[in-house]
Amino acid sequence: MSRLQTRYDALRTADKKAVVPYIVAGDPSVGATVPLMHRLVAAGADVLELGVPFSDPMSEGPVIQLGHERALENGVSLRGVLAMVSAFREEDTETPVVVMGYANPVERMGHEAFADACASAGVDGVITVDLPPEEVDGLNEHLIRVGIDNIFLISPTTPDERISTIVSRASGFIYYVAVKGVTGAGNLDVADVRHHLGLIRAASSLPVAVGFGIKDAASASNVAAIADGVVVGSALIDTIAQGIANGDTEAAAIDKAVALLTDIRAGVNKVASAP
Amino acid sequence: MTAKHDPALYASVPDAHGRFGQFGGKFVAETLMSALADLEDLYRRLANDAEFQREFDEDLAHYVGRPSPLYEAARMSDHIGGARIFLKREDLNHTGAHKVNNTIGQALLAKHMGKKRVIAETGAGQHGVASATVAARLGLECHVFMGEEDVQRQSLNVYRMKLLGAEVIPVTSGSRTLKDAMNEAMRDWVTNVDDTFYIIGTVAGPHPYPMLVRDFQSVIGREARHQSLAMTGKLPDALVACVGGGSNAIGLFHPFLGDESVAMYGVEAGGHGVETGEHAAPLSAGTPGVLHGNRTYLMQDENGQISPTHSVSAGLDYPGVGPEHSWLKDIGRVNYVAANDDEALAAFHRWTRMEGVMPALETAHALAYAEKLAAQMTPDQHIIVNLSGRGDKDILTVAALEGIKV
Known part of the structure; x- marks a missing residue:
């Protein structure tokens, strides 16, 4: 059984919802990432999403774009990201880690080599933003071979009949993108999320995490009431970047981001049992 | 065939x-x-x-002003002494380009x-x-x-x-x-x-x-085909167009792809020279990858990050290229070559002075290559160059490069 399935099963049994922080590997510095992963787990993260920096992150809003740019300036490559996962696994063999990025670095490494490298690093799931089901079969074949979950996005514009096409290729969990837009956009519509989660649950028994537009304990709590997990990225990355911009040391800025995740964990915990 | x-x-x-x-x-x-x-x-x-x-x-017809003329650049052709060069005058369209x-x-x-x-x-x-x-x-x-x-x-x-x-x-x-x-x-x-x-x-x-x-731009090649037959009684021996993303080139080439006698040359931006790495010529020196929604030849590093590009012309300064060009390269139907900044600038001046046609800097890359190609061919042959845009927009760039205050 995959780490993702084990974790989500355990959460369901305990009547809890997953908190899924997203950070960009190598931002704000290469040395900061692995310790930050451990601190996020200690603050209540159930699953970690590690962004693979890319020169042209087309689905990211300004906050995460800058995170990608800083990580690239720090010399972080896809291989470097996987090395961070290996380092994380030296101390934590239970928390699922998902790498999230764009197709080209994966294409460049090669689907087979990428799947093998993920498996040996201890990666549990892969999200490739610009590989919709129509383009994913080459990669999927190798992810299935090594037992890594391939996680797909479903969005507010996904037609109802397309949902079954997507979930038929998915494993681990489904990532519902709560807003039409880029990461960090506002105005998440809980009623719309509820409607789409209903459609997804009718087509699949996989857990559904919701991301894009969750920025604090209140929005996390609202979404956790109807989803299996909440993903928070821009808010964490912005907290660190703003802290550093305002003169905080890197350690102090990271403390603030960890405090934000602690708040979000508390907000999610207030939610009663699954619908 | x-x-x-x-x-x-x-x-x-x-x-x-x-x-x-x-x-x-x-x-x-x-x-x-x-x-x-x-x-x-x-x-x-x-x-x-x-x-x-x-x-x-x-x-x-009524808003753009099509068909655009096919113009024989007689003075330049005589000067080169090789193949006759015809210009497909997309610069005469409304707004000045294809x-x-x-x-x-x-x-x-x-x-x-x-x-x-x-x-x-x-x-x-x-x-x-x-x-x-x-x-x-x-x-x-x-x-x-x-x-x-x-x-x-x-x-x-x-x-x-x-x-x-x-x-x-x-x-x-x-x-x-x-x-x-x-x-x-x-x-x-x-x-x-x-x-x-x-x-x-x-x-x-x-x-x-x-x-x-491609379909919308193919009007260029369809017209050029009729015009070539009407003016010379035969198809062109070669087509030349600049390639950034490649829309003017595909527009000219596409209606001729099945014509075995027509050779085709797509001219990429060689920047400071393809050998320097400072260019925008993914078909000449790139590798396949995925960017902006399609798989195509890209300028990228060994980690799959998109590389910085350089060209004197903003319109060619792009690390990818249309996927049909990548395919045409791999099947060997179109030859992809490069002209560097200096060659394009020299062609910009030469065509302006000798033909009274001021090309866009993008287009000047195609003209620079067409001159070399024509010189290797004979006067009974002819080349069509897609004169994809006019150069008025580049006057300040050219002046600045040459240290002239306008």
């Missing part, structure tokens, strides 16, 4: 998945997939609709979809101007994304777009050029997908864009 000159081969691409061999496809975030499917459905219906074609042809053929077509699609807002990316500004122009005519709200570096070097076109009522948004992310403008346009589209039509300016992007932009 060899397999690579079978017209059926060229009618068979893209396939149902939007692929040209291994290239093309739809590599976009899920939020855009349904918009692309809607666009493809509409286009496949309208492409065979006589009324839509009539509307498109009328606009090309770009308007496509924006007329896509604006008609936007109208049929009931979209009130259009967005576009632009490098040199020609596509932005052509988009702002059709938007003004149809009363559509128009937003043009342009890299901050290009906003500086193409300030005349920026002002033209503003005069036409468009909002020009300088893009400050990444390398601040065309690729970043395209990223930002994609981000806008994903955010405003319900009411917005994205007018992509070249034969790149996700399917169906490479197909529909």
Whole structure:
């Protein structure tokens, strides 16, 4: 059984919802990432999403774009990201880690080599933003071979009949993108999320995490009431970047981001049992 | 006839998945997939609709001013002493470049979809101007994304777009050029997908864009074919066009792909020289990858990060290329070569002085190569060069490079 399935099963049994922080590997510095992963787990993260920096992150809003740019300036490559996962696994063999990025670095490494490298690093799931089901079969074949979950996005514009096409290729969990837009956009519509989660649950028994537009304990709590997990990225990355911009040391800025995740964990915990 | 000159081969691409061999496809975030499917459905219906074609042809005739002339550059041809060079005068189109053929077509699609807002990316500004122009005519709200570096070097076109009522948004992310403008346009589209039509300016992007932009631009090659036969009694021996994304080149080449006797040359931006690494010539020196919704040849590093590009011409300063060009390269139908900045600038001056035709700096790359090619050919042969745009927009760039205050 995959780490993702084990974790989500355990959460369901305990009547809890997953908190899924997203950070960009190598931002704000290469040395900061692995310790930050451990601190996020200690603050209540159930699953970690590690962004693979890319020169042209087309689905990211300004906050995460800058995170990608800083990580690239720090010399972080896809291989470097996987090395961070290996380092994380030296101390934590239970928390699922998902790498999230764009197709080209994966294409460049090669689907087979990428799947093998993920498996040996201890990666549990892969999200490739610009590989919709129509383009994913080459990669999927190798992810299935090594037992890594391939996680797909479903969005507010996904037609109802397309949902079954997507979930038929998915494993681990489904990532519902709560807003039409880029990461960090506002105005998440809980009623719309509820409607789409209903459609997804009718087509699949996989857990559904919701991301894009969750920025604090209140929005996390609202979404956790109807989803299996909440993903928070821009808010964490912005907290660190703003802290550093305002003169905080890197350690102090990271403390603030960890405090934000602690708040979000508390907000999610207030939610009663699954619908 | 060899397999690579079978017209059926060229009618068979893209396939149902939007692929040209291994290239093309739809590599976009899920939020855009349904918009692309809607666009493809509409286009496949309208492409065979006589009324839509009539509307498109009328606009090309009465608004753009087509057909554009095929002009024999007799003085330059005599000077070179080789093949005769003919120019397909897309610079004489309304707005001064081939770009308007496509924006007329896509604006008609936007109208049929009931979209009130259009967005576009632009490098040199020609596509932005052509988009702002059709938007003004149809009363559509128009937003043009342009890299901050290009906003500086193409300030005349920026002002033209503003005069036409468009909002020009300088893009400050990444390398601040065309690729970043395209990223930002994609981000806008994903955010405003319900009411917005994205007018992509070249034969790149996700399917169906490479197909529909090719179809709209193919009017260039269809006219050139008739004109060549009428003026010389035969098909051209060679075609030459510059290639950034590659829309003017595909537009000229496509109607001739099945003609075995017609050689084709796509001229990329060699920048400071392909051997220096500072260029924008992915077909000459790149590797296949995925960017902006399609698989194609790219300039990228060993980690799959897109490399910075350099060209004196903003319109060619792009690390990718339309997927059909990547396929045409791999099957060996089209030869892809490069002309560097200095060669293009020299050609800009030479053609201006010898023919009274001031080419865009993008186009000057094609002219630079065409001169070399003509010199290796004989006076009974002829070449058609796509004179894709006029050079007025580049006057300040050329002056600045030469230290002249205008």
